[in-house]
Amino acid sequence: MSRRITVVTAIHAPSAPYLQDAYASLRQQELPAGWDWRWLVQEDGWTDDVRPHVPADPRVVFRQGRPGGPGVARTIALAHAEGEYVKILDADDQLPAGALARDLAALEADPTIGWTTSRVLDLLPDGSTAGFPGDPANGPIERGVVLDFWKANGFRAPVHPATLCVRRDLLLALGGWMALPASEDTGLLLALxxxxxxxxxxxxxxxxxxxxxxxxxQAAHVDPAERDARMLVVEARARALAGLEWRYPLG
Known part of the structure; x- marks a missing residue:
């Protein structure tokens, strides 16, 4: 029996036209021998706009649910996640060749590593890409480093939460994504x-x-009052976890 990595995607109608590009990038991934992937595409709402863009592939599972934001959509999709690892892929993004294999290599090599991230390039409307300086060194990220950097740098994390690949049991233990209108993925990253x-x-x-x-x-994403509240609760959750001194793996 093959081992599985589950890819989770939250989607809403405006991003549906980009889903085929995400699928093409997923289909080109070459996994180690004995591995396969399954893609859970969860619509944040009930519309007729997304389903026509969902690939006809038995490895792709499409579901819908009442709207609650991308964090809620991803978390409800976890009910159907299989395998040891969960990879995040937003509907409008793409995975470069080798991305999943590198995630698996890092997680399989060291049981004390609970999650992985990677370098990101912006994909611009004209098809060009743009990178940014300041990435951390290739290798392990110790506990607390991301939270400290985020707090000291205007709530900007040193790594991108949209690149996360997480051990499924750890993701479930943390409750999935935060129930926030935005920054739900940053909240998960800091908790991890x-x-x-x-x-x-x-x-x-x-x-x-x-x-x-x-x-x-969108303008709502940078509304000062909401943003301040999001940052407060994201930090409070991370600080509470630190205070409880819970560590993964246990022992």
């Missing part, structure tokens, strides 16, 4: 870093699409 060592790959692991309809580009 509080309780478990991570890994950063200096090789590009995600093409992050920039387009005018993306949720992070």
């Amino acid at each position: 870093n509080t309780v478990a060592r991570g890994w950063f790959s200096e090789q590009v692991g995600l093409l992050y699409r920039k387009w005018e309809g993306q949720a992070t580009g």
Whole structure:
């Protein structure tokens, strides 16, 4: 029997036209012998706009549910996740060749590593890409490092939460993504870093699409009052976990 990595994607109608590009990037992934992938595509809502863009592939499972934001969609999708690892892939993003294999290599090599991230390039509307300086060194990320950096640098994390690959039992133990209108993935990243060592790959692991309809580009995303509240609860959760002194793996 093959071992499985589950890829989880939250989607809403505006991003549906990009789903085929995400699928093409997933289909090109070459996994180690004995591994396969399954893709859970969870619509944040009930519309007729997403299903026509879902690939006809037995490895792809599409479901819908009442709207609650991407964090809720991803978390409800976990009910159907199989295998040891869960990989995040936003509907409008793409995985470069080798991304999944590098995630698996890092997690399989060291049981104290609970999660992985990687370098990101912005995918611009004209098809070009843009990178940014300041990535951490290739290798392990110790507990607390991401939270400390985030707090000292204007709530900007040193690694990108959209690149996460996580041990499924750890993800479930933390309750999945935070129930926030935005920054739910940052909240998960900080919680993961509080309780478990991570890994950063200096090789590009995600093409992050920039387009005018993306949720992070909307005015509501930077509303000061909401943003302050999100940052407060994201930090409070991480600090509470640190105070409980829970560590992964146990023992």
